[in-house]
Amino acid sequence: MIDFHCHLDLYPEPAKVVAEVARTGMYVLAVTTTPRAFEGNLRFAGSNRRIRVAVGLHPELVKERHAEVGLLCAAMARTRYVGEVGLDGSPEHRGTLATQRTVLRTVLQACRDQGGRVVSLHSRMAVQGVLDEIEDCGFVGTPVMHWFSGTPEEMMRASRLGCWFSVGPAMxxxxxxxxxxxxxxxxxxxxxxxxxxxxxxGKPLAPWDSKRVLPVLSDLWDMPVSAVSNLMTDNLRRLVS
Structure with missing residues (x-):
């Protein structure tokens, strides 16, 4: 099983979630909403090599935490993964889009300058802006569009730019x-x-609930569930190798 975008530290009892992740042997990308949360997530992950921790600065928090972008860029030296970062153009956060773009541009440039990272990207109601920043920056590593909600045309543009996509049961x-x-x-x-x-x-998804995407993708792609599962494993191996 794979969960390529979850917030381990934001569950009510994260230690229990981490223990179950370890028991099942699944692969988890633990994204963070602030650079300071990165350290806490490293402690949660402990020695479990199948939990990878990303350093992030969620666009919804940029208004209050934008000054922490330097901490994020510095922490990249300790992880191959960045997230959750991006832009949020929803009405309650649209007023900070200019600051959000400055932060995202700084992060993507740091990814480029440090040899590339796997970047889990938030793009709610701001897909074009995120793709513009990726295109303007050039090589950033591997952008992964988390819970993509743009148009089919925007999806095609993202694909042309080399983006990956992470999809969940809620999406x-x-x-x-x-x-x-x-x-x-x-x-x-x-x-x-x-x-x-x-x-x-109405209930929060746990990391192991990611398996619920398999029968849905099986139906959409006209593939056996086992073939979809194998494909997801192969995709992960290519991405992290």
């Missing part, structure tokens, strides 16, 4: 999400949950 519960997933490049898709923010039937 695939909508008609639009399934339509987008049906057209994604299958060799650049990974499962996620966005737990505990991602929910199903």
């Amino acid at each position: 695939l519960s909508s008609k639009k999400g399934r339509l987008l997933a049906s057209g994604m490049p299958r060799d650049r898709v990974l499962p996620e949950t966005d737990g505990p923010f991602g929910q199903a039937q």
Whole structure:
């Protein structure tokens, strides 16, 4: 099992979640919302090599925490993974878009200058802006569009720019999400949950709930569930190798 975007530290009892992740042997990318949370997540992960910790600065927090972008860039020396970063153009955060773009540009340039990183990207109501920053920066490593909610045309542009996509049960519960997933490049898709923010039937998704994407993708791609599962594993191996 793979969960390529979840917030381990934001579960009510993260130690129990980490213990279950270890018991099942699944691979988890633990994203963080601030650079200071990165240290705490490293402690949660401990010696578990199948939990990788990303350093991030969530766009919803940029207004109060934008000065921490230097901490984020410095922490990149200790991880191959960056996230959650990006832009949020929803009404409550639209007023900080200029600052968000400055932060994202700084982060992507640091990724480029440090040889590339795997970057988990938030792009709610701001896909074009995120893609513009990726394109302007050039090589940043591997951008991964988390919970992509743009248009099919924006998805095609992201694909041309070399982006990957992480999809979860919450995204695939909508008609639009399934339509987008049906057209994604299958060799650049990974499962996620966005737990505990991602929910199903009103309950937060746990990392192991990422397996719920398999039958949905099986139906959308007309592939056996076992073949989809093997493909997700192969995709992960290519990405992290």
